[in-house]
Amino acid sequence: MKSADTPQDTRGAVVTLTNRPNEPEHEKVVHEQLAKRLAALQGLAFLGEYDAEASYPCPLYFVPSSTVVGTDLARKLGLEGERDLFGGVVPHAFIETKAITHPLVRPDAGSPLGWSREFSRRVTGGVLPGYSVFSLHDAREAGRRLLNEGALRIKPVRATGGRGQERVSTVQALDHALENVDEAELAQFGLVLEANLEHVTTFSVGQIRVAGRILSYYGTQRLTPDNAGDTVYGGSDLLVVDGDFDTLLDLDLPERTRLAISQAQVYDAAASDCFRNFYASRRNYDIAQGIDDRGRACSGVLEQSWRIGGASSAEVAALEAFAQGRGGKVVHASSVELYGESTVPEGATLLFRGDDAEVGFITKYALVEDYGNPE
Template sequence: MVVYSGNAQRSPCDHENATYCEIARQLAAIKGFAYGGLFDASCAYAGPLYFVPSDTFVTLASARTLGIHAEQHLFGGVVPYPFIATKTITHALPASGAKAPPGWSFELAQRVRDVVLPGYSAFSIDDARDAGMALLRHGALRVKMASGIGGLGQWVVADSAELDACLQALDAQEVARDGLVCECNLAQVETLSVGQVRVGDLLATYCGTQRLTTNNAGEEVYGGSDLVVARGDFDALLRLALAPAALEAIAQARAYHAAVLQAYPGMFASRCNYDVAQGCDEAGRRYSGVLEQSWRIGGASGAEVAALAAFRADAALDAVRASTMEIYGADAHVPANAILHFQGVDERAGPITKYSTLAPHADP
């Protein structure tokens, strides 16, 4: 069991590396493997490796060079083109002649349009402006860089002047390479997480909500997740007593997942997570839709793996509640029963504490 950062889209910081390593240790215990720390290309390993990569592998060839040919070989995913690992696949292009990267599926947007928010993806500043102007006819919109994570790299614009100012501040080459999303902006929004993880013979499926917090720079960012995790597939999850909003999010995530696999049959993933936003626009219209996907270790993975460990330890256990917490600042309290992933001063994020907890699940 090794942690791999050779496919990282950006260099992981201290708290991310520490979290990846702690989760890999737990996965090694679940699978009965030895934990080998960070992958060392110069090391002659005694046997096959199971990888915990920091990012999705964005070509099939890059994964195969490491011996990764199927979901059984990693905690994460492999896609045939880089853009498939980003939120840009969620929406259509703003026009038939808009720029698109090689491998782009024009059919996918049609298949998922009923389970995502109103929006467009763009790979040029001009196309992004066309997309933004079309959305502004219905209210404020959110511009989101494909490379943004944890709520960063996003801006809300309310009119054409704000749109132009936002787009002019962006790096045109980065937009051309990675793309961006223009999407209707929701107020009083709740973000739900729907996902599934498979490790060895264990399969777990979950739904829950995300929390926001304020980081050390005063920005609103991801602060953790609270999940209900069922042993088994989506049908097992649906046998639990869930709120109507959760049922809607699960249905949308399942449809999105199936559509992506149909559009890009070469991809595979052992960890799938879908963010679903539910809220109202400025006119009071309610929306629910998938924002993006993640086929890599993520913010909820501490909770996912804690649930898998509980299922491994107790064959009669069918469901648990699992949470992750990310707390900025130097005065964070860690519960006695928590699994600590990181507590210290990160060179980029500043003082931060990250941990996961587990609790029994009981239907109301």
């Protein structure tokens, strides 16, 4: 074991942990910038990227690029609870995906080790109609049931940003779509079949627990053209309170916003209660509101994120504002991602600006503004 060439700090130190198969340079740089700021907020040293061969002089606080999977790995890293990382720990890989959102198609349907039927029961009414399946047979049965009510959406559980999803409105289209499914991937991680909505608004509702504070928020995502002209994630606009979800609900909010927050709150509590050895200091939930094929208004949690994400620069900026006594108990915080040449507004915190090998020229910054009346 080699010694890390770092200053001693008995209170602990912060490190990043790259635990995704692929991480673009611009995201790696942003994660490092946020880790440095999280270190400063906690009065800790920042020691850079975690080195498994190093002998560190103090307990570590981790900023992983993805959810930490497996209790054995968590113990090896010295993780014991949410105070030890910015992100989350799950005992099994499928738990970090949208597969947990829906019930099985039958009580005796196949499911992976660690599956919680109680979780599905707890979140009923707070998620869209749908099923999680782990075999082609169950996928066909689930799809046919949902098609009786209208079009459905087939969703690979490990994809992000809507990638790989397919809208299906007939049995023939369902069978064709399932022909391309990898059965080994399906058995391990699952597949979601969910009612399709139109005219959708997607809310982000989340909470971070860092540096002795709990911050909760709701917001929406923005889209922007990338350097190829495709529409991609362009950042998040959040309304953040210094407090828990109930503190957020104490604000004067529109009813549809209150519904999204309440549904996220139920989902969050169910995850904590139903999945043993799960914990997270960063919790984010996407809630879709729209119209189904029969013209009915629907609202439900789509999926969770228990890892550093696109909105995290806004989360950390809000945390800094509250720690410094700026903005009272409520602030607006935004994360912004722009492609090509762009101008960074005065007062923003620049996180990355330059050419990235995967996406081209990109600028990423965060901005905190005084609280006004929410829309």
